[in-house]
Amino acid sequence: MDFISQLSIFVLAIFVGYYVVWSVTPALHTPLMAVTNAISSVIVVGALIAAAPTDWSSAKILGLVAVAFAAVNIFGGFAVTQRMLGMYKKKEKK
């Protein structure tokens, strides 16, 4: 994929992000931060590629450490978001 295509995706995604985030209710801003944290760990893709070669090298070790760090975030981020969202309850109707 050439640079211009990537840049197009990037710029359009910023606009999507802009409108989607403004529509997030302020009551959920903390879960928003937790979940954006979890999804930004998609950087794990790069870590997996670095860790993939079968020959051991410093790059592979860096990759594996990055996989572990990103995994803390992925599991931790989604789990804590789920836990928080589970607490938001509507008024019970009598």
Add this chain to the structure above:
Amino acid sequence: MEADVMTHATAAPGWVPLAYLAAGVLFILALRGLSSPATSRQGNMFGMIGMLIAVVTTLVTHQLASLPEIAGALLIGGGIGYVIAQRIAMTAMPQLVAAFHSLVGMAAVLVAAAAYLNPDVFGIGTADNIHLVSRVEMSLGIAIGAITFSGSVIAFAKLNGNMSGAPIMLPGRHVINLGTLAVIIGLIAYFVTDQSPWVFWAITGLSFLIGFLLIIPIGGADMPVVVSMLNSYSGWAAAAMGFTLHNTAMIITGALVGSSGAILSYIMCKAMNRSFISVIAGGFGADAGAAAGPGGPKVDRPYKKGSADDAAFIMKNAEKVIIVPGYGMAVSQAQHVLREMTDTLKKEGVSVKFAIHPVAGRMPGHMNVLLAEANVPYDDVFELEDINTEFGQADVAFVIGANDVTNPADKTDRSSPIFGMPILDVDKAKTVLFIKRSMGGAGYAGVENELFFRDNTMMLLGDAKKVTEEIVKALAH
């Protein structure tokens, strides 16, 4: 250069880019779900599916022979993350988010370093000749990642109390910071012409340094902006690495997270009527530390002091009570007993609502999460603009652990450092009950609150949780 990018792209099966695109779309839906608490859990599920697709796609298109050690790293990291997520106290959420940001930053640094050391694997050139565009992308990735890491570590230490929340001011810090930043940008430009290791590691080292320097002068009350800003940076770091790896999921996610953090920073700044630059320049709240000390200004103006029994009596006979929580409620963990008080009042037929200022607490939405934890239904909790007109009809405004966000001087006193900050109009209520630890200290902004000395204000001095417990007892009589 174009040619081997093309061969790299066609080496993977045709469905691979589509799978990454699907992951990116699922992440957008994850954020979309947060527009209402009702759809939010489904949104979070979309996010998890997106992540699963991204990870599995990468694994099956790369050497599965390395699976054992990769699975090991995933399990160790994932296990730690899951356990922390289950055990963390809701009041500790700001520091947890800061800690998580630091991990994203560090992961970006490690991935960029791995790409520099072994560019073949990433399809971005050879060890002695990395593509020029990739050099810019990876150096930006490592710089933003390093800033995110060291900045988040400081934010964590301040929020967690390992480090004083007071701003630490170095002499000539603006010159040092701008100078360091200029050198980093210069080195990134130079890296395009010379990919020697010293250039790359100098960029990395200086970026770690500036992340640290940027956050130490920023005081505790400005942390909501800092945490949002670091959230944004972690996104831009992921996006930069997405460009390096030609990966759509990473580019889309980076853009989403980057704009999300930027919008939150903007909302926080606006709620304090301060410019982003002035927050980043730091030093705000420096006077508050001094004023709160033992030698702080003596209060000799008359004010009305009330007891828990008085407060209980007033609220029992009220028709409408609006509760204004702030950071003090989080510190003393008063949210549960506050909900008990609310329940008792509701049984007496009193209408009770909660009013939240955007910068209450230490991160965006902090108060909402704590109230949700204490089982306060979310339809009883209102944002500033939705409830502010109602204070005029309220019999009681019950302020617990908030200060600056209720100060009428923000509207009238031009010399106040927080002049122009939108406030909750608690002074319009018939009676203001104000829980405060003591009369000595001013708020974080170092400003005396005019409200304390008004005729319709009754001060309840003491720990937020203890005072509320006493009120609950008094209400039972």
